[in-house]
Amino acid sequence: MSLIFPRLAQNFIKNGYFPTDEVTLARILQALDIGGGQLRILDPCCGEGTALAEVKHHLVQCGASVVANGIEFDAERAWHAKGTHLLKALYAACAVTVGEDKEKSYALKLRNVFSPYEGRMGRLARRQSTSVKAKVAVTRAGGAKLSAEFSNHTNKPEDVKVTGEPAWKKSELASAYIPVKEMLAHAPGFLATAAKREIAFEEVYTDIIKRAFLPRLMGPTDKNRQRLLTALQKAIDGKVVAKGEHFFLKNQQGDLEFTLLAEGMRKLALVWLLIQNGTLLSGSILFWDEPEANLNPALMGEVVEVILELQRLGVQVFLTTHNYVLLKEFDLRKQKDDAIRYLSLFRDESGAVTSNASDSYLGVDPNAIASTFSDLYDREIKRGLGVIKV
Amino acid sequence: MTVLAEDDLQIVLPAGVVGRKFDDETSHGLSHCMKAVDFIVELEDRVLFIEFKDPENPNALQKDSAAFIKKFLGGQLDTDLKTKYRDSWLYEWAEGRAKKPIYYLVLIGSSALSDADLLARTDSLNRQIPVVGPGGGSWKKPFVAGCAVMNLATWNKTLPHIPASRVGL
Numbered sequence: 001m002s003l004i005f006p007r008l009a010q011n012f013i014k015n016g017y018f019p020t021d022e023v024t025l026a027r028i029l030q031a032l033d034i035g036g037g038q039l040r041i042l043d044p045c046c047g048e049g050t051a052l053a054e055v056k057h058h059l060v061q062c063g064a065s066v067v068a069n070g071i072e073f074d075a076e077r078a079w080h081a082k083g084t085h086l087l088k089a090l091y092a093a094c095a096v097t098v099g100e101d102k103e104k105s106y107a108l109k110l111r112n113v114f115s116p117y118e119g120r121m122g123r124l125a126r127r128q129s130t131s132v133k134a135k136v137a138v139t140r141a142g143g144a145k146l147s148a149e150f151s152n153h154t155n156k157p158e159d160v161k162v163t164g165e166p167a168w169k170k171s172e173l174a175s176a177y178i179p180v181k182e183m184l185a186h187a188p189g190f191l192a193t194a195a196k197r198e199i200a201f202e203e204v205y206t207d208i209i210k211r212a213f214l215p216r217l218m219g220p221t222d223k224n225r226q227r228l229l230t231a232l233q234k235a236i237d238g239k240v241v242a243k244g245e246h247f248f249l250k251n252q253q254g255d256l257e258f259t260l261l262a263e264g265m266r267k268l269a270l271v272w273l274l275i276q277n278g279t280l281l282s283g284s285i286l287f288w289d290e291p292e293a294n295l296n297p298a299l300m301g302e303v304v305e306v307i308l309e310l311q312r313l314g315v316q317v318f319l320t321t322h323n324y325v326l327l328k329e330f331d332l333r334k335q336k337d338d339a340i341r342y343l344s345l346f347r348d349e350s351g352a353v354t355s356n357a358s359d360s361y362l363g364v365d366p367n368a369i370a371s372t373f374s375d376l377y378d379r380e381i382k383r384g385l386g387v388i389k390v
Numbered sequence: 391m392t393v394l395a396e397d398d399l400q401i402v403l404p405a406g407v408v409g410r411k412f413d414d415e416t417s418h419g420l421s422h423c424m425k426a427v428d429f430i431v432e433l434e435d436r437v438l439f440i441e442f443k444d445p446e447n448p449n450a451l452q453k454d455s456a457a458f459i460k461k462f463l464g465g466q467l468d469t470d471l472k473t474k475y476r477d478s479w480l481y482e483w484a485e486g487r488a489k490k491p492i493y494y495l496v497l498i499g500s501s502a503l504s505d506a507d508l509l510a511r512t513d514s515l516n517r518q519i520p521v522v523g524p525g526g527g528s529w530k531k532p533f534v535a536g537c538a539v540m541n542l543a544t545w546n547k548t549l550p551h552i553p554a555s556r557v558g559l
Contacts, residue, residue, distance in 0.1 A: 324506050370504055376509055377509040377512070380538075384512065384537060385548065386536065388436070390433060390551040
C-alpha cells in the first residue's frame with residue numbers, strides 16, 4: 001500500500017493516461033532484486049512499455065537474463081506517440097530560434113519537450129536490446145539544416161552532437177505547440193511550480209501558457225486576422241481576458257472562469273489568444289496535437305475552418321489526428337488553393353516507423369482511421385443482415 | 391436468371407430466385423399516395439426490399455452528383471429512404487405478403503463514399519425506420535429485420551450471389 005498512495009499523489013495525466021511516475025518507479029526498482037537466473041516479466045497494462053523496460057533494465061543489472069512481455073489493449077495509444085514525437089522534434093527546432101529558448105541548445109529543448117525518464121537523452125532512441133544510434137534532422141525551406149545525434153547510452157543533452165545550430169538560429173521561426181491536454185484552466189501557479197521542477201510536465205505545457213500570456217499585439221489588426229478573430233469569437237461566444245494568471249471568457253453573461261468551460265471551448269479560446277497576441281502570424285508555425293481531443297464533434301467543422309483560415313493567412317500548421325470526422329472535415333472544406341498534405345505513419349516490415357505522403361485524403365495509405373471504420377462497417381452489415389443464403 | 395435494372399444500375403438474381411420491380415406506376419397502383427422501394431426479391435428465408443440511388447449515373451450532371459452526395463451525407467435523404475421502406479412494408483403487409491423477415495438494402499452507385507460514410511448512413515437508417523422498438527427493446531412484431539446502405543463494392547462483398555453492376559459496363 002505504501003507504494004500506492006505516493007503514486008496517486010504524484011501521478012499526472014499525460015496525453016490522456018497515467019504513466020508510472022518516476023518516484024514510484026524508482027521505489028519499485030529499489031524493492032526488486034534477483035541473484036541471477038532467468039526471468040520472464042509481464043506488464044498486463046504496459047502502455048508504451050516505459051516502466052516495463054526500466055524494470056527489465058534493472059533486473060538485467062542485477063544479473064538476471066530477462067524476457068519482458070507487455071500487453072496494451074489500446075492500439076491507438078500504442079501508435080499515438082509517433083505523430084506527437086514528430087511534432088515535438090519539429091517544435092523544438094522552431095522554439096530554439098526565438099526568445100528565451102534561443103539560449104537553449106536544440107538537444108536541451110528536445111529533452112525538455114519530450115521529458116524522458118531522469119532526463120536521459122538515450123531514452124529517446126528506439127528501444128532495442130543492442131546499442132542503437134538516433135538522429136533527428138530538420139530541414140527548412142532555403143536549405144538550413146539542424147540535426148542532433150545520440151545513442152541509447154547518451155545521458156546529458158550536452159553529450160548530444162548537434163550540427164548546424166548557429167546558422168539555424170539566424171532566422172527566427174515563431175511557433176506554438178498546442179498539446180492534447182488543455183492547460184489555460186490550470187495556468188494559475190503552473191509556471192511557478194514548473195520553474196521549481198515540482199511537476200512532471202513536458203515543456204510544451206509551460207511554453208503554451210507563456211505564449212497565451214503574451215500581451216495583445218499592438219497596432220491595427222489586418223482584415224484577414226480580424227475576420228478570423230471574429231469567427232472564433234462567434235464560436236466561443238465571447239473574448240478571452242486574463243486577470244493575473246487566471247483566464248476568463250468574457251461575454252454577455254459576464255466573466256466565465258476557464259474551469260467552467262468545456263475543454264473544446266478552451267482550445268478555441270487559446271487559438272483566439274494566439275492570433276490576437278500575434279503568436280500566429282504569417283510565417284509562423286502552429287503544431288497542434290490532436291485538435292479533436294475533448295472537442296464536441298459539432299465544433300469539429302469550426303476548428304477545421306480555423307486551421308484552414310490560418311493556413312490561408314500564411315501560418316504553417318502541423319497537426320496529428322486519429323479522428324475521422326476531423327480528416328473528413330478537411331476533405332470537405334478544402335478549397336482549390338488550400339495546400340494540405342497528409343502523412344500516414346506506419347510500421348514497415350522491420351518494425352521501423354515510416355510514412356507515406358498524399359495531397360488528397362483519398363490517397364492516404366495506409367489509413368488506419370478509415371480501416372477502423374471499414375472494420376466497424378463490415379461488422380455492422382454482418383449484424384444487420386446476417387448470413388444471406390440464396 | 392432475372393436481371394433487375396434501374397437506369398444504369400442492375401442486380402442479377404440467380405436461377406430460381408423471384409424478384410420484381412415494385413416501384414412501377416402501373417403495377418403498384420398507389421404511387422399517388424404511397425412511396426415504393428425499387429425492387430422486392432424473395433429468398434428462401436427472407437425478403438429483400440431494395441432501393442437504388444445512382445449519383446454516378448453516366449447521364450447525371452457532375453454538379454447534380456455532387457449535390458446528391460452532399461444531401462446524402464447530410465442525412466437529407468434519410469426521410470425519403472425511410473418512407474419508401476415503411477410504405478412498401480405497409481403495402482406488402484396489407485396485401486398479405488409480409489410473411490418472412492424483411493431486410494432493407496440501399497445500393498448507392500457512388501465510388502466517392504467511404505465505409506465511414508456508409509456506416510453513418512446505415513446507423514441513421516436503423517434509427518429512422520426504426521429497427522428497435524420503444525425503450526430500445528425489440529418490437530413484439532418486428533417490421534424490419536435489418537438494413538444496410540452499401541455501394542457496389544460492399545454489395546458484391548456481402549451478396550456475391552446477387553451481383554450488382556453498372557448496365558453500361
